[in-house]
Amino acid sequence: xxxxxxxQPLLISSLIDFxxxxxxxxEIVSRRVEGDIHRYAxxxxxxxxxxxxxxxxxxxxxxxxxxxxxxxxxxxxxELYFGVSGSGRVLHTINPRLHPEQIAWIANxxxxxxxxxxxxxxxxxxxxxxxxxxxxxxxxxxxADKLPADSGIPGLQSYETWLADKPGTYQWPVFDxxxxxxxxxxxxxxxxxxxxxxxxxxxxxxxxxxxxxxVMGISARDAILPVVPMFHVNxxxxxxxxALTGAKLVFPGPxxxxxSIYELIEAxxxxxxxxxxxxxxxxxxxxxxxxLKFSTLKRTVIGGSACPPAMINAFREDYGVEVxxxxxxxxxxxxxxxxxxxxxxxxxxxxxxxxxxxxxxRAIYGVDMKIVGANGEDLPFDGKTAGDLLVRGPWVVREYFxxxxxxxxxxxxxxxxxxxTGDVATIDADGFMQITDRSKDVxxxxxxxxxxxxxxxxxxxxxxxxxxxxxxxxxxxxDERPIVVVVKxxxxxxxxxxxxxxxxxxxxxxxxPDDVVFVDAIPLGATGKMLKTRLREQLKDYRLPGL
Ligand code: AMP
Numbered sequence: 001x002x003x004x005x006x007x008q009p010l011l012i013s014s015l016i017d018f019x020x021x022x023x024x025x026x027e028i029v030s031r032r033v034e035g036d037i038h039r040y041a042x043x044x045x046x047x048x049x050x051x052x053x054x055x056x057x058x059x060x061x062x063x064x065x066x067x068x069x070x071x072x073x074x075x076x077x078x079e080l081y082f083g084v085s086g087s088g089r090v091l092h093t094i095n096p097r098l099h100p101e102q103i104a105w106i107a108n109x110x111x112x113x114x115x116x117x118x119x120x121x122x123x124x125x126x127x128x129x130x131x132x133x134x135x136x137x138x139x140x141x142x143x144a145d146k147l148p149a150d151s152g153i154p155g156l157q158s159y160e161t162w163l164a165d166k167p168g169t170y171q172w173p174v175f176d177x178x179x180x181x182x183x184x185x186x187x188x189x190x191x192x193x194x195x196x197x198x199x200x201x202x203x204x205x206x207x208x209x210x211x212x213x214x215v216m217g218i219s220a221r222d223a224i225l226p227v228v229p230m231f232h233v234n235x236x237x238x239x240x241x242x243a244l245t246g247a248k249l250v251f252p253g254p255x256x257x258x259x260s261i262y263e264l265i266e267a268x269x270x271x272x273x274x275x276x277x278x279x280x281x282x283x284x285x286x287x288x289x290x291x292l293k294f295s296t297l298k299r300t301v302i303g304g305s306a307c308p309p310a311m312i313n314a315f316r317e318d319y320g321v322e323v324x325x326x327x328x329x330x331x332x333x334x335x336x337x338x339x340x341x342x343x344x345x346x347x348x349x350x351x352x353x354x355x356x357x358x359x360x361x362r363a364i365y366g367v368d369m370k371i372v373g374a375n376g377e378d379l380p381f382d383g384k385t386a387g388d389l390l391v392r393g394p395w396v397v398r399e400y401f402x403x404x405x406x407x408x409x410x411x412x413x414x415x416x417x418x419x420x421t422g423d424v425a426t427i428d429a430d431g432f433m434q435i436t437d438r439s440k441d442v443x444x445x446x447x448x449x450x451x452x453x454x455x456x457x458x459x460x461x462x463x464x465x466x467x468x469x470x471x472x473x474x475x476x477x478x479d480e481r482p483i484v485v486v487v488k489x490x491x492x493x494x495x496x497x498x499x500x501x502x503x504x505x506x507x508x509x510x511x512x513p514d515d516v517v518f519v520d521a522i523p524l525g526a527t528g529k530m531l532k533t534r535l536r537e538q539l540k541d542y543r544l545p546g547l
Contacts, residue, residue, distance in 0.1 A: 010204035012181055013086035013172035015243040020046035023220060023246030029268050030074040031253035031260070033118050034146070038075055042243065045078055050170035051163045052083025058166070059137055061089055061113055063173075064180060068092040068112035068135075070103075070121045073230045073251040076141045076159055080116060081182075081230070081239050085200070086172050091182040092195075093231040096121050097448055099508040104131040106185050106193055109402070116141055116159065120254050122148060129153050177201035183401060184233050186330035187442055187449035195401035196331050198234075202395040206333045207240035209366045209395075214340045216274070216301055216324070220246035223268055223296070227252055227261060227275030228304070232447070233334040236274060236303070236326070247272075258286025269296040276304035276447030277311060281477060284314055294319055301326050301338070304447040305479045306435065309358055327360035327435065329421060331408075333395035336369065336421075337361035337433050359434040360425070367393040371427055376412060383428030386436045390418035441532060443472035443482045450482050450511045452532075458506050459484050464494035469522050469530045470513065473544060481544060484513040485535060487522055514544050 008014070019026070024043035032038050056067065067084045069091065071077040084091040092110045094103055103124065107115065112132065116139040117125050129138065129152075138156045140147055147158040181200045185193040211218040218224065218241045226235040226249070234240070242249050250268045252261060261283050265273065280302060286292075300315060303326030315321040328334030339361030345353060363369050371379045371387035379387040390410065396419050400408060409417040422440030427433045443450040452470035459468035467487040472480035488494060496516040503512040523534040 009174060009177035009200070011086070011172070011174065011177060011200045012082060012203055012240070015204065015207065015240055016042075016046045016049055016082040016086060017172070019243040019246065026220070026246045027223075027248045028075050028078065028251070029249070030251040031255055031264060032074060033072065033120050033142070033254055035255075040075065042246070045075065045082065045243075047168040048079045048163065049082035049086060050168050051166040052079055053087035053170045053172070054166040055162050056084065056087055056089055056114070059114070063088040063175075064090060065114075066090045066092045066110045066112045066183070067114040067116065068094050068107060068110065069231070070094050070096045070115065070117040070124065071141055071230065072118055072120070072254045073226055073235060074118070074141075074253050075251065076116075077230050078239055078249070078251075081234070082243075085181040085203075087170070088173050088175060088179065090180045090197070093182065093184055093234065095185070095229075095231045095448075096124060097508060097510070099511070100124060100127045102193065102508075104128040106195075107132045108134060109192070110183065110185075110195065113137065114139065118142075118254070119146065119148075122151060126152055177204075182234060184231075184330050187451045192404070194404045196233075196333075196397045197401045198333060198395075202333055203234070203237070203240055205366060206237050206335065206395040207244050209364050210237045210335055211241045211245050212364070214362070215335065215338050215364050216241065216326075217299070218242065218245050218247050218272070222272045223248040223250055223270045225250045225252065225261070225265060225268070225270040225273040227256060227273060227279045232304075233328070233330050236301070236328070236334055238274060256282075258282040258284070262286055262292060265297055266295060271296055271298050272300070273297060274301040274303075277302055277307050278305075278446040278478060280311055280315075284311070287319075294321060297321050299324060303327055305444055306360075307358070309354070312354065312357055323357065325357060325359070325361055327423075327433070331397040331419060331421075332367065332391060332393075335364060335395075336367045336391060337363050339432070342430060356432060359428075359432045361433060362431045363433070366395060367391055369427070369433065370418070371425055372412070376410070378412075381427040381429055381431065383426050383432070383434075386424050386426050388439060389421045389423045389425040389433070389435075391421055392416070392418050443470070443480050445472070445475070445480050445482065445510070446478040448510070452482065454507060455482055455484055455503075455511065455513060458503055459486060459499065462494060462499060462502050464488055464492035465499070466490075466492075467522050467530075469532060469535055471532055471536055471539070473514075473539070473542060475514075475544060476547070481514045482511070483515040483517060483542075483544070485517045485519055485522060485539070487519060517542065 019042040026042045111134045114137040226238040301324045312323045325339040328336040424437035455470035456468045466489040469485045475481040523531040
């Protein structure tokens with residue numbers, strides 16, 4: 001017997017409809033690329049999202065066609081979030097920090113038809129547009145009078161000109177909630193980037209879950225500053241959860257230095273902020289010497305990389321701000337765990353509470369997780385035994401876009417399919433997960449991935465290099481930085497400086513290794529694979545130059 005409740009598909013358009021009807025005057029504040037502050041309300045987002053939908057219809061873009069963005073956090077990006085997905089197209093947020101070659105590759109792979117970009121990325125678009133044959137429409141996210149006269153980009157038009165004659169009314173289409181809504185590429189551990197393709201259902205369920213009190217605790221009383229970029233897994237879903245709850249949104253635009261972030265928090269009475277540890281490090285470095293305090297900030301979600309204990313302490317003790325440590329992945333929309341105390345922990349001494357708060361946290365309903373040993377056997381939740389962390393749930397990836405990278409799921413002894421995260425973790429009896437290591441071969445620097453394979457491939461393209469292994473080493477600001485360990489060919493010569501210079505132009509500047517370490521041999525496993533764990537062990541006393 002089926003239940004007799006209304007069967008409405010969970011669609012992203014319903015979030016913006018709801019926001020308009022129930023908290024239409026809720027504020028959205030953005031620092032624009034131009035430097036000024038723009039403010040309007042959820043009802044304006046809704047109207048302009050409908051104009052976007054009309055604009056895409058006018059171009060006769062098909063259902064499921066991809067619309068790409070190269071944009072900071074701001075109100076026009078927010079309108080695209082709802083207008084593109086709401087009308088049945090797929091929003092493809094591209095990470096502008098990637099090398100132009102990677103961006104062109106990604107745009108081609110996604111077969112983007114439209115590319116909307118902030119003017120800060122004009123040089124980047126000028127560099128790649130000729131290599132993106134699928135893109136038919138180029139839109140600069142600016143006013144008509146800011147459009148550069150001779151950009152060299154065919155048919156480039158300003159966002160405001162594009163929208164100007166489009167009606168603010170639109171009937172959102174109703175379709176299967178499993179339809180694709182947006183996509184985000186992540187660095188592959190082998191080969192090319194792979195895209196997680198989110199659905200309307202996964203996005204709306206994630207938006208509900210993210211707003212829960214033990215998750216991000218988002219409410220209509222909050223003014224939220226998502227410093228986490230909208231090109232990083234949809235700013236952790238905050239734009240959708242804010243629409244659902246009526247929270248005020250404050251967007252930092254391109255200004256993510258400590259001073260700008262602090263000023264925005266104070267000026268807009270931000271109660272809540274979210275970002276990777278590097279951003280908060282810059283904020284604290286700005287505040288401490290100047291003796292600044294927060295007037296309104298109560299909570300901050302820190303994730304994407306492990307949160308250093310000193311940072312949790314500084315926020316809690318010096319500024320009275322609660323830190324929520326979060327863990328997730330592009331493949332998980334992204335939220336998996338958040339670290340909040342349970343009732344039984346409230347009377348514990350501060351140091352005991354800190355030990356818990358440093359963990360990555362407890363699973364959110366919607367994300368089931370477990371740890372397994374080398375043979376796939378379940379490991380106990382004892383807080384001591386570490387194993388490969390597996391997850392499953394309605395906002396966890398089943399397959400990558402275009403079936404790239406084969407079948408990503410593993411089947412356990414009961415026949416249940418799980419997504420292996422590539423993280424190694426313990427889970428304690430209270431369900432708190434703690435990451436202890438990473439089995440995937442990538443480096444995360446300042447919250448951004450660096451593919452070790454790419455770094456190694458460039459090194460071995462040098463005529464003097466026989467073998468190269470790229471590993472991450474600790475860095476106080478960026479968490480990790482890459483170094484490349486090199487075996488030279490017999491009788492060949494190359495210096496550290498020459499090899500580092502060889503990287504220039506072949507990868508994004510920030511992905512170039514910080515150092516080269518020459519060795520006689522790199523440890524290899526039985527199948528000839530480089531044993532990075534052994535190599536890391538050999539170099540455990542290594543320190544980056546200057547640290
Ligand atoms: P991404 O797909 O870029 O969001 O990266 C996901 C990966 O970042 C995870 O699989 C972890 O390796 C790492 N990560 C994310 N959050 C944390 C955290 N709080 N602590 C440690 N590592 C994290």
